[in-house]
Amino acid sequence: xxxxxxxxxxxxxxxxxxxxxxxxxxxxxxxxxxxxxxxxxxxxxxxxxxxxxxxxxxxxxxxxxxxxxxxxxxxxxxxxxxxxxxxxxxxxxxxxxxxxxxxxxxxxxxxxxxxxxxxxxxxxxxxxxxxxxxxxxxxxxxxxxxxxxxxxxxxxxxxxxxxxxxxxxxxxxxxxxxxxxxxxxxxxxxxxxxxxxxxxxxxxxxxxxxxxxxxxxxxxxxxxxxxxxxxxxxxxxxxxxxxxxxxxxxxxxxxxxxxxxxxxxxxxxxxxxxxxxxxxxxxxxxxxxxxxxxxxxxxxxxxxxxxxxxxxxxxxxxxxxxxxxxxxxxxxxxxxxxxxxxxxxxxxxxxxxxxxxxxxxxxxxxxxxxxxxxxxxxxxxxxxxxxxxxxxxxxxxxxxxxxxxxxxxxxxxxxxxxxxxxxxxxxxxxxxxxxxxxxxxxxxxxxxxxxxxxxxxxxxxxxxxxxxxxxxxxxxxx
Numbered sequence: 001x002x003x004x005x006x007x008x009x010x011x012x013x014x015x016x017x018x019x020x021x022x023x024x025x026x027x028x029x030x031x032x033x034x035x036x037x038x039x040x041x042x043x044x045x046x047x048x049x050x051x052x053x054x055x056x057x058x059x060x061x062x063x064x065x066x067x068x069x070x071x072x073x074x075x076x077x078x079x080x081x082x083x084x085x086x087x088x089x090x091x092x093x094x095x096x097x098x099x100x101x102x103x104x105x106x107x108x109x110x111x112x113x114x115x116x117x118x119x120x121x122x123x124x125x126x127x128x129x130x131x132x133x134x135x136x137x138x139x140x141x142x143x144x145x146x147x148x149x150x151x152x153x154x155x156x157x158x159x160x161x162x163x164x165x166x167x168x169x170x171x172x173x174x175x176x177x178x179x180x181x182x183x184x185x186x187x188x189x190x191x192x193x194x195x196x197x198x199x200x201x202x203x204x205x206x207x208x209x210x211x212x213x214x215x216x217x218x219x220x221x222x223x224x225x226x227x228x229x230x231x232x233x234x235x236x237x238x239x240x241x242x243x244x245x246x247x248x249x250x251x252x253x254x255x256x257x258x259x260x261x262x263x264x265x266x267x268x269x270x271x272x273x274x275x276x277x278x279x280x281x282x283x284x285x286x287x288x289x290x291x292x293x294x295x296x297x298x299x300x301x302x303x304x305x306x307x308x309x310x311x312x313x314x315x316x317x318x319x320x321x322x323x324x325x326x327x328x329x330x331x332x333x334x335x336x337x338x339x340x341x342x343x344x345x346x347x348x349x350x351x352x353x354x355x356x357x358x359x360x361x362x363x364x365x366x367x368x369x370x371x372x373x374x375x376x377x378x379x380x381x382x383x384x385x386x387x388x389x390x391x392x393x394x395x396x397x398x399x400x401x402x403x404x405x406x407x408x409x410x411x412x413x414x415x416x417x418x419x420x421x422x423x424x425x426x427x428x429x430x431x432x433x434x435x436x437x438x439x440x441x442x443x444x445x446x447x448x449x450x451x452x453x454x455x456x457x458x459x460x461x462x463x464x465x466x467x468x469x470x471x472x473x474x475x476x477x478x
Contacts, residue, residue, distance in 0.1 A: 005179040005242040006047065006059040007172035008081055008205060012106070013088030014096035016462070018118035018155055022088060023064050025155040026050065026165070045190050045203055045245035046232030050165045058169040061205065061243045063190065081188045081205050084171055085113045086164070087139075091125035091152065095133040103137050112175075113139065114149045114167050121154035122402055179242055185209030185263040189219060190245070192254045193298035194321040200224075200251040204261055211240040211263075217248070218265050219255035226250045254320055257300045290377050291336035293327050294318040297343050301366065305341065308370050312377045323349050323360065332356045337376060341369050367461050371433050390473040391416040391451070395465055399456070406440070406456040407465050409449070416457075417448040420473040424463055434459040436473070 011019045027048045044064040140146025153160035187204040215226045228249040240246040291314045296302040316334045322344045331338045338360045361372045397408025424432045440456040449455045
């Protein structure tokens with residue numbers, strides 16, 4: 001038995017700065033390609049054995065946390081089980097909004113941090129700028145006299161990967177993380193969901209003790225008996241030791257993210273018990289509010305979506321799993337709209353919704369669900385708001401520069417400028433709202449494009465455009 005357990009490493013950072021791609025390089029996987037829009041929608045935990053240049057090997061448990069602002073609570077829960085944080089910062093973009101959120105969480109948890117300076121293979125890298133930004137955030141690199149290790153890396157070329165892994169294992173050695181296998185079992189729920197075939201599932205990381213098949217376990221107010229343990233490679237195992245990420249089959253209900261799993265009943269106060277379903281809010285009856293029914297694939301995303309809601313929203317019910325007839329009935333009786341994130345909606349349910357005149361908004365990207373809800377709230381609060389069209393264009397081509405998707409645009413009407421709000425239309429329907437991030441004409445960067453001009457445009461937030469789509473630049477006006 002090893003004296004020390006593997007370190008648990010949370011990988012944090014701003015959206016699209018290369019967290020998941022970096023981890024793919026480490027474990028030679030392709031998780032980033034499987035995520036909708038190339039953005040991490042859920043927390044992913046796995047354990048991998050790494051081979052170093054000195055022919056030594058080490059085991060590291062990684063938690064890949066989403067970078068979108070809506071997942072702040074999920075990232076915070078990731079930090080609860082973390083020994084070391086790898087803060088991913090793009091060498092081209094520097095410290096961004098979610099980077100600052102992560103740094104604040106790291107400081108609150110008082111965790112050791114290693115900065116991975118990603119995309120270092122690009123000619124547009126600005127390492128000194130990034131270092132200056134980190135100093136301003138009280139994360140002073142070692143070369144500036146501070147305590148923070150900063151390692152330039154490239155997931156594309158493999159540069160710096162071995163240095164990063166060696167730094168993680170060196171920090172773990174210094175920390176002397178105890179491999180406590182004999183204490184009472186304790187783990188933390190990192191993700192949970194309701195699987196249509198297997199029932200409630202919970203992904204946990206073991207903190208201490210040993211979890212075995214057949215054990216009776218408790219996640220606060222939920223009881224379970226371990227029917228199966230699946231490791232991060234999808235293999236069935238008979239026991240899970242400290243630092244091991246494992247999926248548990250056998251809970252009676254879906255446990256909440258952040259729940260402590262033990263081998264003995266625990267008593268918690270009633271106000272800390274959160275139910276997955278039927279969580280109505282109490283809006284001010286004198287203020288307008290939007291009633292919604294919310295369904296999501298996993299409890300972590302459900303929680304993140306709920307955390308993004310404004311006071312103008314009344315959550316009639318929320319749950320994980322496919323949309324069912326009870327959801328339609330709940331939406332019908334409460335005059336609510338139904339939002340479904342990454343869950344199936346059967347033809348039968350769609351027909352029922354049509355008959356009951358219930359609107360269902362579906363998406364596999366969290367931005368779209370949030371934007372749809374915000375759009376409905378805006379219409380509810382001020383139905384007199386009208387839009388002024390600034391310009392229109394057709395997407396006539398697509399190309400990539402340094403893995404960034406560029407839309408080839410022919411401006412057909414008016415004028416489109418950097419920073420303009422954009423409707424993306426497909427088959428005459430608005431499928432996404434975004435903004436113009438940049439406009440390129442040949443090798444030049446321009447601020448605006450007039451009718452008749454062909455140019456390249458990038459958008460933020462990310463939008464999955466296609467050739468043939470139409471863009472409309474607009475502004476709101478009374």
